Amino acid sequence: MQDTNYSLQQLLDFTVQIFKAMGCPDADAQTAAIVLLQADLRGVDSHGVARLSGYVRLWEAKRVNATPDIKVIHETPSTAVVDGDSGLGLVVAPFAMQLAIEKARNVGTGWVSVQNSNHYGIAAAHAMKALEHDMVGISMTNASPLVAPTFSTAKMLGTNPICVAAPAGEQPAFVADLATTTAANGKLEILQRKNEEAPLGWVQDSEGHPATDANILKKGGALLPLGGDREHGSHKGYALGAVVDIFSALLSGANYAPWVPPFPAYVPMPAKQPGKGIGHFFGAMRVDAFRTVEAYKHDMDDWIEGFRKAATVKGQDKVLIPGDPEREAEVERRASGIPLLPAVADDLKALGEKMGVPF
Amino acid sequence: MQDTNYSLQQLLDFTVQIFKAMGCPDADAQTAAIVLLQADLRGVDSHGVARLSGYVRLWEAKRVNATPDIKVIHETPSTAVVDGDSGLGLVVAPFAMQLAIEKARNVGTGWVSVQNSNHYGIAAAHAMKALEHDMVGISMTNASPLVAPTFSTAKMLGTNPICVAAPAGEQPAFVADLATTTAANGKLEILQRKNEEAPLGWVQDSEGHPATDANILKKGGALLPLGGDREHGSHKGYALGAVVDIFSALLSGANYAPWVPPFPAYVPMPAKQPGKGIGHFFGAMRVDAFRTVEAYKHDMDDWIEGFRKAATVKGQDKVLIPGDPEREAEVERRASGIPLLPAVADDLKALGEKMGVPF
Numbered sequence: 132m133q134d135t136n137y138s139l140q141q142l143l144d145f146t147v148q149i150f151k152a153m154g155c156p157d158a159d160a161q162t163a164a165i166v167l168l169q170a171d172l173r174g175v176d177s178h179g180v181a182r183l184s185g186y187v188r189l190w191e192a193k194r195v196n197a198t199p200d201i202k203v204i205h206e207t208p209s210t211a212v213v214d215g216d217s218g219l220g221l222v223v224a225p226f227a228m229q230l231a232i233e234k235a236r237n238v239g240t241g242w243v244s245v246q247n248s249n250h251y252g253i254a255a256a257h258a259m260k261a262l263e264h265d266m267v268g269i270s271m272t273n274a275s276p277l278v279a280p281t282f283s284t285a286k287m288l289g290t291n292p293i294c295v296a297a298p299a300g301e302q303p304a305f306v307a308d309l310a311t312t313t314a315a316n317g318k319l320e321i322l323q324r325k326n327e328e329a330p331l332g333w334v335q336d337s338e339g340h341p342a343t344d345a346n347i348l349k350k351g352g353a354l355l356p357l358g359g360d361r362e363h364g365s366h367k368g369y370a371l372g373a374v375v376d377i378f379s380a381l382l383s384g385a386n387y388a389p390w391v392p393p394f395p396a397y398v399p400m401p402a403k404q405p406g407k408g409i410g411h412f413f414g415a416m417r418v419d420a421f422r423t424v425e426a427y428k429h430d431m432d433d434w435i436e437g438f439r440k441a442a443t444v445k446g447q448d449k450v451l452i453p454g455d456p457e458r459e460a461e462v463e464r465r466a467s468g469i470p471l472l473p474a475v476a477d478d479l480k481a482l483g484e485k486m487g488v489p490f
Numbered sequence: 491m492q493d494t495n496y497s498l499q500q501l502l503d504f505t506v507q508i509f510k511a512m513g514c515p516d517a518d519a520q521t522a523a524i525v526l527l528q529a530d531l532r533g534v535d536s537h538g539v540a541r542l543s544g545y546v547r548l549w550e551a552k553r554v555n556a557t558p559d560i561k562v563i564h565e566t567p568s569t570a571v572v573d574g575d576s577g578l579g580l581v582v583a584p585f586a587m588q589l590a591i592e593k594a595r596n597v598g599t600g601w602v603s604v605q606n607s608n609h610y611g612i613a614a615a616h617a618m619k620a621l622e623h624d625m626v627g628i629s630m631t632n633a634s635p636l637v638a639p640t641f642s643t644a645k646m647l648g649t650n651p652i653c654v655a656a657p658a659g660e661q662p663a664f665v666a667d668l669a670t671t672t673a674a675n676g677k678l679e680i681l682q683r684k685n686e687e688a689p690l691g692w693v694q695d696s697e698g699h700p701a702t703d704a705n706i707l708k709k710g711g712a713l714l715p716l717g718g719d720r721e722h723g724s725h726k727g728y729a730l731g732a733v734v735d736i737f738s739a740l741l742s743g744a745n746y747a748p749w750v751p752p753f754p755a756y757v758p759m760p761a762k763q764p765g766k767g768i769g770h771f772f773g774a775m776r777v778d779a780f781r782t783v784e785a786y787k788h789d790m791d792d793w794i795e796g797f798r799k800a801a802t803v804k805g806q807d808k809v810l811i812p813g814d815p816e817r818e819a820e821v822e823r824r825a826s827g828i829p830l831l832p833a834v835a836d837d838l839k840a841l842g843e844k845m846g847v848p849f
């Protein structure tokens with residue numbers, strides 16, 4: 132079966148209607164849909180509408196509050212902690228990122244840690260909001276425990292992504308958005324669907340041996356931190372994932388480590404809940420809190436051009452700048468539509484029937 | 491030949507005298523020696539007194555100013571840019587980190603980008619200063635270009651380390667200090683001395699092919715970003731190294747990318763110098779700018795204990811917390827002294843004779 136392309140507008144309208152059918156206020160439904168669709172636009176198919184029915188199942192399981200009272204519960208001139216009141220991360224995160232931007236406007240930088248939230252789509256959707264204000268944006272979140280730290284067989288951390296978005300001048304912005312694992316879980320799901328093996332270094336089996344079975348997580352296996360094994364620096368990927376957990380949950384009072392609430396609604400909540408919901412962390416730094424925007428952008432363009440002109444290995448025609456592939460996907464998908472796997476389209480159709488929204 | 495152990499005090503005294511012989515004021519010589527020796531204490535032998543004669547050679551080449559006028563050239567309540575006036579990074583960095591801490595005291599967080607500096611020792615020596623104030627500390631720096639970005643044969647980035655230090659309660663602090671490459675250059679130097687090969691994934695040859703020759707950097711080869719190759723996430727290591735460069739140099743006006751001044755004084759300065767000196771970036775976040783120190787420390791202890799108790803793979807007796815190996819090295823070396831390779835001791839002896847300071 133072939134993928135079918137759908138227009139951005141069509142998927143946006145449908146997603147807004149689904150969130151409204153869950154009881155989300157109009158503005159929240161719009162916000163959430165735009166954030167979710169950023170993933171499909173940028174080619175991160177695992178994190179977009181393919182997950183819409185997953186969000187609905189969390190709401191059905193009463194783990195998502197469609198009408199949250201999102202509150203600042205602690206703050207200083209450059210920081211805040213936000214309580215997301217169990218709302219969709221797709222709604223809570225934009226609130227928190229906006230707050231970071233406002234604090235940066237006032238005192239140079241803003242840093243917001245979030246408790247009591249849910250999954251927030253792709254990290255880049257939030258960090259990139261800073262770009263419009265000539266600010267550097269930072270976004271990270273903890274997530275369902277799937278990753279074993281170096282030397283362990285236990286799934287103690289999520290894939291805990293970090294995004295840093297830095298504006299440029301004539302050049303498009305630098306946008307690094309990366310899971311702190313060798314491969315994101317979405318990449319593994321693609322292999323599962325294709326019935327293919329994973330490269331060594333992505334996963335381990337239940338005893339911690341190197342494995343290539345893409346379904347190993349269902350058999351007690353785990354994703355590996357960036358680096359893969361100790362000899363190749365997995366302790367660094369583990370440390371980075373841990374930093375994301377500390378900033379997102381230890382600074383906010385969210386759940387951490389293996390006690391982060393799982394995204395799949397059928398997975399029971401951990402018996403221990405040391406905090407509230409899942410945690411995120413956002414930052415915004417005004418470029419002109421450091422030097423003039425003009426001088427910075429001049430150098431940033433020069434930096435990007437230097438990498439674009441760097442000598443390549445045989446068989447590669449260019450060195451990529453972080454964010455290039457996603458930006459190219461967005462250009463193409465705005466023009467030609469967003470391709471959905473038949474299974475995803477069927478799932479959305481079924482979801483629409485259940486929620487009374489035609490797909 | 492066996493290593494000989496030297497007491498911390500002996501090496502400190504010698505290092506202070508060497509810096510004073512360069513013309514550093516007393517207080518600066520003390521500061522620089524303490525920072526440099528942190529590396530030896532923490533078991534990072536490549537970054538400690540073994541590099542002392544390298545710093546002296548930079549001073550002889552007039553690339554280091556022994557009496558810098560370190561200045562804040564731009565600031566907001568939560569940010570600053572510091573001009574290090576070509577001083578030792580070992581002196582400039584503590585000034586900048588202290589400023590970040592003061593800003594955090596005032597407005598919750600402080601962020602300082604530095605231009606016109608030199609190498610600053612280990613990243614952890616600076617980030618850990620925040621711990622004394624119940625703050626999270628962050629430290630990063632760009633460095634001599636040794637690393638090829640994914641798909642490139644060109645050395646465009648340094649090993650650009652990141653350190654994040656987060657306080658705990660009863661438990662020792664969490665201290666992640668990592669080069670954004672599969673292996674730090676110091677690890678490669680150890681293999682060179684032992685005449686051993688590097689594991690695949692650490693370096694590539696001049697054409698970008700996987701290589702195991704530990705001397706390959708002298709033959710046009712390069713260190714690889716954390717991940718090793720594209721399939722194992724090297725684009726993530728590259729992106730992280732790039733973020734360090736942007737924060738350290740693009741925000742401050744230091745040299746960036748392949749134009750960072752090399753540490754070895756015999757390597758000529760790059761013809762192009764888009765900025766001044768090398769760049770660093772420091773952050774301090776007051777824990778109580780987010781939540782009470784008590785609640786945070788309670789959770790942080792629980793987090794650390796959770797990882798310590800995690801199931802291990804066969805043959806490993808425990809899961810390490812970032813910072814554990816370095817802290818254990820420090821306990822041992824404070825008690826038994828710091829082992830120096832005969833070649834390093836000889837080098838220090840020769841340096842002492844040249845500078846009129848008995849070793």
